[in-house]
Every structure is written in structure tokens, then in C-alpha cells.
Amino acid sequence: MVIRMADEETEAGVLPSTELIEAMTRYNEQLVKAGVMLSGEGLMASDRGARVRFDGTGRTTVLDGPFTEAKELVAGFSVLRADSLEEVIEWVKKWPVEDGHGNARIEIRQVVGPDDFGDAVTDENRTYTVDLSGR
Amino acid sequence: MRFMVMIKADERTEAGVLPTEEELTAMGRYNEELVKAGVLLAGEGLHSSAKGARVVFSDGVPSVIDGPFAEAKELVAGFWLLDVKSKEEAIEWVKRVPCTEGVEVTIEIRQVHEVDDFGEAFTPELRAKDQELREKEEQLRLAVRDDR
Numbered sequence: 001m002v003i004r005m006a007d008e009e010t011e012a013g014v015l016p017s018t019e020l021i022e023a024m025t026r027y028n029e030q031l032v033k034a035g036v037m038l039s040g041e042g043l044m045a046s047d048r049g050a051r052v053r054f055d056g057t058g059r060t061t062v063l064d065g066p067f068t069e070a071k072e073l074v075a076g077f078s079v080l081r082a083d084s085l086e087e088v089i090e091w092v093k094k095w096p097v098e099d100g101h102g103n104a105r106i107e108i109r110q111v112v113g114p115d116d117f118g119d120a121v122t123d124e125n126r127t128y129t130v131d132l133s134g135r
Numbered sequence: 136m137r138f139m140v141m142i143k144a145d146e147r148t149e150a151g152v153l154p155t156e157e158e159l160t161a162m163g164r165y166n167e168e169l170v171k172a173g174v175l176l177a178g179e180g181l182h183s184s185a186k187g188a189r190v191v192f193s194d195g196v197p198s199v200i201d202g203p204f205a206e207a208k209e210l211v212a213g214f215w216l217l218d219v220k221s222k223e224e225a226i227e228w229v230k231r232v233p234c235t236e237g238v239e240v241t242i243e244i245r246q247v248h249e250v251d252d253f254g255e256a257f258t259p260e261l262r263a264k265d266q267e268l269r270e271k272e273e274q275l276r277l278a279v280r281d282d283r
Contacts, residue, residue, distance in 0.1 A: 001179065001181060001211075001214075003211065015252070015253055015254065015256060016253065016256060017256055018255075018256045018257075018258060018261070021253065021256055021257055021258075021261050022261065025261055025264050025265065025268070028268055029264070029268060032268050032271045032272060032275070035275060037268075037272055037275070038272055038275050038276050038279065039177065039272055039276065040272070041137075041139065041216070041247045041248065042247070042248040043139055043245045043246065043247055043248065044245065044246040044247070044248055044252070046243075046245060048222070048245070048246045049138075049222075049243060049244050049245040049246060050222060050225075050226055050243075050244045051241055051242065051243045051244070052226060052229045052230055052232075052241070052242045052244070053239070053240070053241050053242075054232075054234040054238075054239060054240040054241075054242075055239055056234070056236060056237045056238050056239045056240075057236070058236070060230050062226055062230075065245075067243075069209060072206060072209035073209075074139070074141065074211065074245065077139070077214075079177075079179070081275070081279055085186070085187070085188060088188075089188055089190060089199055092190040092197075093190060093197045093199075095190070095192065095197075097192070097195040100192065102192055102193075102194050102195035102196075103192050103193060103194065104192050105189065105190075105191050105192070106189065106190045106191075106192075107184075107187060107188075107189045107204075108187050108188045108189070108190070109181045109182065109184065109186070109187040109211070110181065110182040110186045110187060111179045111180070111181060111182070112153075112179065112180035112181060112182055112213075116153065116182070117153055117154065117159060118153065119156065120153060120154055120155055120156040120158075120159045121156075121159065122156060122160075124160070125156070125159055125160040125163045
């Protein structure tokens with residue numbers, strides 16, 4: 001999972017220019033042509049979002065956005081399929097410089113696969129755990 | 136409306152502790168409910184940030200930083216992509232996420248952009264290309280699912 005981290009502009013709700021959309025489209029097209037890109041979405045600023053906190057005793061608290069720490073928030077994501085972290089890093093290094101005025105911050109995280117759960121996957125729970133992933 | 140629902144990481148997920156059979160079964164049942172209600176578009180769990188990296192650009196020049204990353208509670212441990220009618224409906228679904236007793240969990244809900252949000256900057260040509268790429272991505276997802 002490739003996460004475009006938020007910044008002051010994304011959190012201010014600044015929308016991309018045609019030039020930036022073009023650059024991202026060209027980049028995504030390369031990823032799709034290489035058979036690497038499975039999905040990708042952009043998120044609205046956190047002022048349109050919320051957080052639900054579970055306190056560990058079954059109680060929940062709802063907090064409306066916006067949230068502080070813009071640079072730790074998610075502004076968009078893609079799911080890529082690659083043979084190694086290094087391959088993903090090489091793709092991400094080609095991220096369009098138009099994005100974030102050449103100062104974008106991208107986090108790469110490995111997605112859990114069906115074989116990673118070990119013995120926790122049983123014949124009973126397989127159909128609605130493992131088989132639901134990768135949708 | 137689509138919402139991305141992210142479970143935030145904590146010390147346990149960042150330590151690479153995988154769910155128990157009980158937790159996995161509870162989460163699977165919850166996911167099954169989402170599917171039956173027709174609201175689940177996608178969902179994935181993430182490995183700890185120790186297996187990840189960051190690429191930080193500075194004036195167009197990338198630097199690579201290997202994980203793990205500090206501030207566990209700001210990291211993402213997993214996500215669902217939901218298709219619902221309102222933020223309130225997303226919140227109601229999130230309140231029902233099975234959480235282990237004694238474990239504090241924060242789940243963030245964020246609205247996903249739709250093509251119409253971008254106005255005229257998203258030209259008809261770019262919209263057509265976006266649609267074409269999304270269709271190809273779906274074919275790739277189906278191929279990956281078949282591989283499993």
C-alpha cells in the first residue's frame with residue numbers, strides 16, 4: 001500500500017490543477033501498463049471525516065475532524081502488486097514532482113496476505129476472512 | 136459516497152502481533168455483514184511499519200527512509216473501503232467493529248474523492264482515461280484474486 005501523506009494544502013482542501021491530474025494520470029498509466037497498480041483513491045481533507053475511539057470496555061466516542069498533525073494523515077493511497085519492497089520504492093521514486101510542489105511524502109506498507117495469518121486461519125473462518133481480502 | 140475507514144496502529148500491531156483465531160473469526164464475521172449489506176468495496180490489513188519505507192521528496196529529490204516509524208498511533212494498521220449513503224452511516228458501521236476487550240482502538244473515517252469533486256480541472260479527456268485505468272485495475276485485481 002502506497003500512502004500519499006497529507007500536507008497543509010491537502011488539509012486545506014486545495015484541489016489539484018489540470019497539470020497535476022495529467023501528471024498523476026500519466027504515472028498511474030505506467031503502473032497499470034506494468035500490471036502493478038490494483039487501485040488508487042484520493043481522500044478529502046480530514047474536516048470531512050471522523051474518528052471513533054474504542055476505550056477497551058465496549059464504549060465508543062466519536063470525534064469529528066479536522067485532525068491536527070497534517071503530515072501524519074493520509075491524503076490518498078494506491079495498492080500495488082510487486083515482487084519486493086525495493087521494486088515499490090523504485091516506482092515511488094518516479095512519483096510526479098508536480099505533486100506537493102516536489103515535496104510529497106509517501107509511505108510504503110506491505111499488505112497482509114492470506115498466508116500470513118498462520119494457524120489463526122481455520123476451515124471455519126477461511127471463507128469470510130482470507131477470501132474477502134484482495135477485493 | 137465512499138469512505139476509507141482506517142484502523143490506527145498501536146504497540147501491538149507495530150510489534151507484528153497477528154490476530155488470534157478468535158479475533159480473526161470475529162473480524163471475518165463483521166466483514167461478512169458488510170458484504171451482505173453491499174457496503175464493502177475493499178479491505179486489507181497491513182504489516183507493521185518495520186516492513187515498510189518512506190520516500191520523502193525535497194524539491195523533487197527523493198530520499199528513502201526505512202521503517203519502523205515512530206508515532207504508532209498515527210500509522211495505519213488496516214483499512215476498509217465502504218460505499219454508504221452518509222458519514223453517519225459509516226460511523227454506525229465503524230462502531231460495530233469487533234474490538235478486543237482491554238485494547239484501546241482508534242478508527243479514522245475519511246471521505247473518498249469522486250471525479251465530480253475536481254470540477255473543470257478534471258477534463259473530459261482525463262475522465263475518460265481515469266475510467267479506462269480503473270477498468271484495467273479491476274481486471275488486475277480479479278487476476279490477483281484468482282491467483283490466491
